[in-house]
Amino acid sequence: MASTDLDTSKAYxxxxxxxxxxxxxxxxxxxxxxxFIVFAIFGLFPIIYTAVIxxxxxxxxxxxxxxxxxxxxxxxxxxxKFWVSLRNTFSIFLLSSIPQLIIATFIAAMLDHHLxxxxxxxxxxxxxxxxxxxAVALIFSQLYADEYGLVNHWLxxxxxxxxxxxxxxIPSHVAIASMVNFRWIGYNALIMLAAMQAIPRExxxxxxxDGASKARRFFSVTLPQIRPTFIFVIITSTIGGLQIxxxxxxxxxxxxxxxxxxxxxxxxxxxxxxxxxxxxxxASAIAWLLFLIIIVFGLLNFWxxxxxxxxxxxxxx
Amino acid sequence: MSMFKRTSMVHISxxxxxxxxxxAIVMLASLFPFYWSFLIGSGDATTVRDPNMSWIPGGNFIxxxxxxxxxPAVNFWKALWNSIIVSTTVSISTVVLSTLAGFAFAKLxxxxxxGLFVAVIATMAVxxxxxxxxxxxxxxxxxxxxxxxxxxxPALVTAFGVFWMTQYLQQSLPTELIExxxxxxxxxxxxFWHVGVPAARPAAAMLFLFTFVTxxxxxxxxxxxxxxxxxxxxxxxxxxxxxxxxxxxxxxxxVLLATVPxxxxxxFTGRQLVAGIMAGAVKG
Numbered sequence: 141m142a143s144t145d146l147d148t149s150k151a152y153x154x155x156x157x158x159x160x161x162x163x164x165x166x167x168x169x170x171x172x173x174x175x176f177i178v179f180a181i182f183g184l185f186p187i188i189y190t191a192v193i194x195x196x197x198x199x200x201x202x203x204x205x206x207x208x209x210x211x212x213x214x215x216x217x218x219x220x221k222f223w224v225s226l227r228n229t230f231s232i233f234l235l236s237s238i239p240q241l242i243i244a245t246f247i248a249a250m251l252d253h254h255l256x257x258x259x260x261x262x263x264x265x266x267x268x269x270x271x272x273x274x275a276v277a278l279i280f281s282q283l284y285a286d287e288y289g290l291v292n293h294w295l296x297x298x299x300x301x302x303x304x305x306x307x308x309x310i311p312s313h314v315a316i317a318s319m320v321n322f323r324w325i326g327y328n329a330l331i332m333l334a335a336m337q338a339i340p341r342e343x344x345x346x347x348x349x350d351g352a353s354k355a356r357r358f359f360s361v362t363l364p365q366i367r368p369t370f371i372f373v374i375i376t377s378t379i380g381g382l383q384i385x386x387x388x389x390x391x392x393x394x395x396x397x398x399x400x401x402x403x404x405x406x407x408x409x410x411x412x413x414x415x416x417x418x419x420x421x422x423a424s425a426i427a428w429l430l431f432l433i434i435i436v437f438g439l440l441n442f443w444x445x446x447x448x449x450x451x452x453x454x455x456x457x
Numbered sequence: 458m459s460m461f462k463r464t465s466m467v468h469i470s471x472x473x474x475x476x477x478x479x480x481a482i483v484m485l486a487s488l489f490p491f492y493w494s495f496l497i498g499s500g501d502a503t504t505v506r507d508p509n510m511s512w513i514p515g516g517n518f519i520x521x522x523x524x525x526x527x528x529p530a531v532n533f534w535k536a537l538w539n540s541i542i543v544s545t546t547v548s549i550s551t552v553v554l555s556t557l558a559g560f561a562f563a564k565l566x567x568x569x570x571x572g573l574f575v576a577v578i579a580t581m582a583v584x585x586x587x588x589x590x591x592x593x594x595x596x597x598x599x600x601x602x603x604x605x606x607x608x609x610x611p612a613l614v615t616a617f618g619v620f621w622m623t624q625y626l627q628q629s630l631p632t633e634l635i636e637x638x639x640x641x642x643x644x645x646x647x648x649f650w651h652v653g654v655p656a657a658r659p660a661a662a663m664l665f666l667f668t669f670v671t672x673x674x675x676x677x678x679x680x681x682x683x684x685x686x687x688x689x690x691x692x693x694x695x696x697x698x699x700x701x702x703x704x705x706x707x708x709x710x711x712v713l714l715a716t717v718p719x720x721x722x723x724x725f726t727g728r729q730l731v732a733g734i735m736a737g738a739v740k741g
Binding site for chain 2: 190282
């Protein structure tokens with residue numbers, strides 16, 4: 141594999157040796173340095189500085205701030221919009237993650253066969269993943285149009301009255317969650333599929349010998365075996381899901397989350413406060429609150445994961 | 458190696474007509490919104506409101522697409538070009554820097570190796586997107602708001618990329634090869650180039666695709682830091698809606714135009730993307 145130009149002179153002059161030593165010692169740090177530099181400047185510093193700005197009344201014209209203590213947090217925590225956006229974010233998150241997991245598992249089970257044109261089917265379910273969320277949102281917001289939308293038209297054909305997708309709280313969450321699901325179901329199905337294929341074949345054979353039906357094998361072998369992957373998917377979708385912005389932002393032309401904040405999410409609330417009202421102090425306070433919520437949720441997830449995974453191991457013995 | 462070769466060991470069950478029907482429905486559902494957009498985008502302003510619209514496309518798509526392209530407020534070509542520049546730069550840089558770091562973490566002995574790698578993993582749990590207020594202030598301070606550099610710089614390398622390459626190289630690059638190269642008198646960077654890079658290639662290709670898709674679709678930060686005169690595609694699309702909210706045949710024609718480049722990329726590279734998702738999943 142190493143090509144021919146490697147046989148450089150092997151004269152062991154002290155100078156060469158010292159260079160070699162230095163090369164061996166310093167190179168690894170040099171190779172990992174770019175990541176840590178980029179993370180320090182564009183990741184760590186902003187997160188910490190967000191905490192500083194959240195305690196300030198920031199002047200966007202002079203680009204400097206004045207310390208005002210916890211006034212921003214006080215304002216945000218007493219703002220109805222914050223609590224509404226918190227409710228909406230969690231509601232959309234639940235409406236997207238639960239059906240998503242169920243449908244993705246079902247699709248994975250379908251893909252987990254000796255299929256003809258295997259790659260075709262796998263690529264087919266992944267198409268929505270490569271499409272911009274902004275584009276998906278523009279399409280879906282028209283499918284869900286209140287008066288003339290196709291969804292309402294179809295509902296009408298089965299005798300259901302039109303639903304005010306852009307006016308009522310829960311319907312708007314359902315519509316937005318469906319965009320998220322549209323994008324991620326195929327992706328998560330492939331993750332589940334990989335986990336299913338890693339299940340030892342003997343487990344199925346043993347179950348089949350014991351007379352377990354196909355459905356029974358799915359519930360008693362497949363599901364318990366892919367549980368760790370299940371939890372992995374939940375955790376990764378939590379971090380992204382709680383920061384949802386693109387889909388609700390593009391759900392109507394105004395981008396303010398509805399006339400009565402029906403689908404305002406936390407990140408939208410932060411964006412509107414920061415770049416709509418130009419109140420960077422308050423936007424930072426919102427960012428930190430969301431940051432804390434995600435951390436708490438992450439820890440909760442972590443704790444649940446450990447419980448689930450360990451109970452899984454003890455259960456299988 | 459095992460992480461990239463999992464699929465060959467399955468012979469669980471034979472598909473039935475139900476399997477294929479279910480998958481066909483899923484496939485239809487994932488393509489339907491785009492077909493519907495094409496129906497609207499090839500019609501006129503009234504098509505979207507017509508409950509009895511035809512399921513056969515109309516003849517106005519090219520005309521609608523031209524209207525969108527020629528509208529100066531949308532800046533379509535500029536947005537397309539910017540998206541290509543940003544996604545390509547970010548992907549190349551992420552792949553190069555992640556492979557370098559992955560090589561060091563996976564195969565080189567140095568003080569603090571494990572501790573620093575754990576630090577990399579820990580940063581993955583930090584939602585850095587929440588630092589956008591100071592990030593914006595920083596960019597304004599440097600005078601970079603409105604320029605592509607503001608979008609590119611924060612994305613030059615990701616913790617996920619470093620983690621991914623480390624995992625892969627740990628499994629697929631035999632340490633003896635590195636030692637052999639060293640005995641042959643290779644210095645570090647040549648060892649990396651002649652031994653590390655060839656071994657990293659499959660994982661690097663997948664990382665490139667993931668990074669490209671993510672950068673291409675990214676909306677919030679470009680929306681904040683770029684302006685209408687110099688947008689990326691998602692930012693331009695959001696303008697489209699503001700400009701044409703009365704005529705959705707134009708909006709959806711524009712949406713399709715902006716979607717086509719990645720769909721073409723997907724046709725050629727979707728296979729690797731699928732493999733990448735499935736490989737990453739097993740490792741978690």
